[in-house]
Amino acid sequence: MHFDEWEPVYRAILADFGYERAADERARDVLREYVEPFDLDRLDVSGDTVAVAGAGPSLTGELDAARDADAVFAASTAADDLLDAGVDVDCMVTDLDKNPETARLLTDRGVPVAAHAHGDNVPAIHEHVPTFETANVLGTTQAEPRPPVENVGGFTDGDRAAFLADHCGAARLRFVGWDFDDPTLAQSKAKKLRWAERLLRWLEVRRDERFAVLDGRRDAVDLPEPVRPEDS
Numbered sequence: 001m002h003f004d005e006w007e008p009v010y011r012a013i014l015a016d017f018g019y020e021r022a023a024d025e026r027a028r029d030v031l032r033e034y035v036e037p038f039d040l041d042r043l044d045v046s047g048d049t050v051a052v053a054g055a056g057p058s059l060t061g062e063l064d065a066a067r068d069a070d071a072v073f074a075a076s077t078a079a080d081d082l083l084d085a086g087v088d089v090d091c092m093v094t095d096l097d098k099n100p101e102t103a104r105l106l107t108d109r110g111v112p113v114a115a116h117a118h119g120d121n122v123p124a125i126h127e128h129v130p131t132f133e134t135a136n137v138l139g140t141t142q143a144e145p146r147p148p149v150e151n152v153g154g155f156t157d158g159d160r161a162a163f164l165a166d167h168c169g170a171a172r173l174r175f176v177g178w179d180f181d182d183p184t185l186a187q188s189k190a191k192k193l194r195w196a197e198r199l200l201r202w203l204e205v206r207r208d209e210r211f212a213v214l215d216g217r218r219d220a221v222d223l224p225e226p227v228r229p230e231d232s
């Protein structure tokens with residue numbers, strides 16, 4: 001996805017959460033100091049079924065679906081559960097707030113990690129990104145991209161993993177470890193997950209695909225307002 005398509009939805013997210021765009025841009029510019037250009041062809045998943053792993057409690061029961069996929073893009077702590085179960089991770093997507101040691105381990109092993117900068121994680125960028133093997137770090141932003149920091153769409157770690165897989169040519173996306181109605185989530189986290197759900201709905205429409213994780217939910221999920229058809 002190009003930033004022109006993402007930007008109206010990004011504006012809606014900023015407005016809903018009260019985030020400052022300038023803060024996201026400052027974070028992006030901090031990350032730029034630590035990362036190198038990353039060749040996205042390294043994540044080429046053309047023709048592949050990609051498992052997009054979220055960090056919900058269902059993940060432990062869905063490991064086989066991840067194992068059977070051609071590639072696995074894992075959000076945040078989902079990477080830990082997968083690695084513990086012996087499932088290879090092809091890319092980890094993180095905003096560095098939970099398990100930077102896993103990101104470091106993966107980059108040391110040559111596995112790409114998409115490290116995200118936003119207005120609320122600047123200290124984590126300074127602390128952790130310089131400790132990673134930078135050749136294996138893809139710097140990302142939700143604001144306007146500035147090389148080498150990229151933006152292929154998405155907001156939470158999990159939906160960014162899906163947008164990245166889409167950008168890299170995935171033929172099919174399979175979602176494991178996604179629990180939209182997880183009652184254990186704090187209100188702020190639940191609100192982020194509602195956005196993740198809207199963004200996945202947008203992605204499936206764009207891709208002309210049906211994500212099973214949205215079955216039974218579509219009637220209650222609005223597309224983000226800026227990309228909602230006028231007659232809906």
Ligand SMILES: Nc1ncnc2c1ncn2[C@@H]1O[C@H](COP(=O)(O)OP(=O)(O)OP(=O)(O)O)[C@@H](O)[C@H]1O
Pocket residue numbers: 053054055056057075076077078095097098155156157158159177178179180182185188189192193196
């Ligand atoms: N029930 C769930 N609990 C947590 N994450 C879930 C769940 N279902 C799906 N996910 C996806 O897995 C990802 C796990 O990442 P993580 O818990 O670190 O969240 P995050 O995006 O960094 O948000 P936060 O800033 O709230 O930590 C989420 O971003 C979300 O997209």
Ligand SMILES: Nc1nc2c(c(=O)[nH]1)N=C(CO)CN2
Pocket residue numbers: 019020024095118119120142155156157192
């Ligand atoms: N400014 C800002 N941006 C975000 C935040 C956040 O807490 N603040 N959390 C996210 C979830 O991964 C993604 N983006």
